[in-house]
Structure formats: C-alpha cells, structure tokens
Amino acid sequence: MTAVSGEMADEQGVTDGRKLRGQRRRTQIIEATLAVVRRDGAAGVTHRTVAKEAGITTSLTLYYFATLDDLLVAALTSVTDAYTRRIRELIDADADPVSGLADLIAESAGSGRERALAERELSTLAARRPALRPTARRWRENVADLARTQTSSREAADAFVALSDGLCAAILLDDDPKPDPHHISAILRAALG
Amino acid sequence: MTAVSGEMADEQGVTDGRKLRGQRRRTQIIEATLAVVRRDGAAGVTHRTVAKEAGITTSLTLYYFATLDDLLVAALTSVTDAYTRRIRELIDADADPVSGLADLIAESAGSGRERALAERELSTLAARRPALRPTARRWRENVADLARTQTSSREAADAFVALSDGLCAAILLDDDPKPDPHHISAILRAALG
DNA sequence: GTACTAATTGTACGATCGTACAACTAAGGC
C-alpha cells in the first residue's frame, strides 16, 4: 500500500525489481528536495516544488513521503550521511584532518556555499522539529569525532565543534569570497590547546 | 500615503499626534512579529498571522510594512537593538563581561530559548536575503566588541564570536535543560588566550 | 494466465497565501 518509511531494503537481497526501482525513485526525490533547499531554502520545500524539480507528479512524492517532515528528515539524513563520509575520510587519511576540515569550512564561501546553506537551514529547523534533532546532533558528532583524534579534553572538543559551526556561519554572512584556510585552521588548532 | 519606511521620526519633535500613534502601532506590529517568530519560527511569519497576533487587520500590517521582507528586517533590527543594549551593559558594567555573556548563552536552554531560536532563525535567513545581512552582521559585531575589550588579537576575537555562536547552536540542539555557565565561560576564556 | 502488489497518475477540496484597492474615520494645519 504505502511505501516503506524506514530503510530495511538494503538488508538481504531485494529480488523484486519494482522495489528496487522504488528505492531509486526515493533517492531521486531526496536529491530533488536537496536541490530545492539549496536554491530556495528549506522554506521552499513543498510537495509540488520537489515534484517539479524531480520531473514527476506531486502524488508520487506523497506516495514515498507522506508528510513534509518525512521529506525533510530524509533530506537531512542524506546530507548528514554525506558529511559523515567526508569527515571519516579526513580522519582515516594520513594528512592532517584539521587542515582538511578548515578547507571544508573555507569552501562555504564559494562552490560549497549552497551546500553549507542547506545544511545550516536544516540544522536550524531541527531546533524546532523534534524529528530532525537526532540527525542534526549526529551531524555535529562527526566533528566531535574528528576533534577527539586530536585532543582528549572534553572542553577542547566542545570548543572545536562550536568553532567549526560558528566559523561557517560567519563565512555565510560575510562577503569575503575567499576566506583563508590557514586562518581557519589556526583558530581551530588554537582551540585544541 | 504610505507609512515612512525609515525611522527619521525620533529626530526633533514629532508634533503630529497621529504620527506618534503610528510609531506605536509600528512597534506593536514588530512585537507581534517577534512573538510569531518565537512561537512558530520565521516561516510562520505572514501578514495574516502577524495581524492576528497583534489583534489588528491584515491590511494594517500591510500599511506599515508593504512586504514581508520589510517586516522581517524590522523584526531582526529590533532584536539586534535589544541585543546591542544588553552587550553594552555587560561591557560598561564593572563585572566580568565574559561571565555575563556566558550567562546569556546558557539562558538559551531555558527561559531564553525562544528568543535565541528567533535570533538564530532570522540570522540564518539573512544568509539568503541580502536585506537582512547588514543587520545580522551588526548582531555578531556586538560580540566582537565585547571580545576586543579582552584581547587585542584579531584571531582570538574571531574565535570568540564564532564560539558564542556555535555554543548557542549546540545548546539549542541538546536536551540538557541547564548547561553550566562556568563551562561556557571557561571555553570562551580559553579562546582569549 | 491469473491474482497480487507496487508504482504512478489525475483530479479535487478547503485553507491560506501575498497583495491590491476603494472606502471610511479621525486627527492636524491654518
């Protein structure tokens, strides 16, 4: 009747080709949602705008995501997953993860601006919508994980997370088209003590 | 015909009692707007919701604020003015301004949660709406002013501003009903070097 | 091939949206 709201589909084999197509459709809708958020903000997310972005019918987005909240949760989960992967790459790589994070933050001024804006709007939304909060917290926890590879101080880790968040916010409000990654990493490193 | 969009009314005497009443109406509408933002978020701001909150006609809010952006700018300006006053009190008082700011941030978990949420949502909105950005920057500049009374390092001041922003965001996403002001001020002080 | 299930569509409802506009009231200037 209705589409599976959870995930559960990747476990074991999905023999039914229809369900497989359904999963593809699902991620396609999430992608479209993120495109809308990036372009028009979280307030622009609508069953209709998402459907138009994806090139499908409004009814179809409703078939996969019964409510707007479901859609937003799925979108935030998607960007959080992507962010988790990037942070983990930084941690696992041999290079300095702090510099890597500084580069990631500095990106928010240029090519990554829309992405950073989308993440920020969804996180802000999470403060008000309980359904989004666990995922928003997981987003921050990634940075905390990275910080803990550099320090054992709880206080320093807290500061590190807050800094990377606040620095990104500052960049999004400034006009500076090219913030200095060294300046950012210097601030981050100072917080690690 | 249309209401004055600027301020200009407090300079010299406003002899016209009608204009005086108009100014009162104006601030009343702004108050109502902020009440809506606190309760339902910036997305809930509508000519109609604001009018209902203020107990007046929808047409009247439109008479004073022709567009929704005008309304949001006025609202953000109002909270920024209030914030500026509070920060200046902290600076001018004899007590330690850093502890004062830490208390202010810690408040975001309890009684000040709605206020902090409103400020945050409007600031986030500013990243996308140019009309809001100067005011949003002024908001952050207040904290920078406070920081500059404690350090001469540009880097430390930048970190201080980003920290107070990021710490507030963390509190809004956490469930902790009573964050420790000492912990916050310790982190802030560490950033000052 | 037949029964079942998933995917997809079209259409429709009531509510709310931003905005416009003409009319009306009331207060000030002279």
Added chain:
DNA sequence: GCCTTAGTTGTACGATCGTACAATTAGTAC
C-alpha cells in the same frame, strides 16, 4: 470651518498550499 494627511477597514483576486482518493499501469509470483 475646511482642506489635507494618517490611520484603518472590508473585500476580493489569483496562486499555492497539504492532503486525500479513486483509477490506472506495470511488474512479480505461482
């Protein structure tokens, strides 16, 4: 008293909103 200006109201238009639902198509299982 009279003219002007500011404040205020009611009503209305077209657009868009979230959501529901019956009907249809397409793929799977047996």
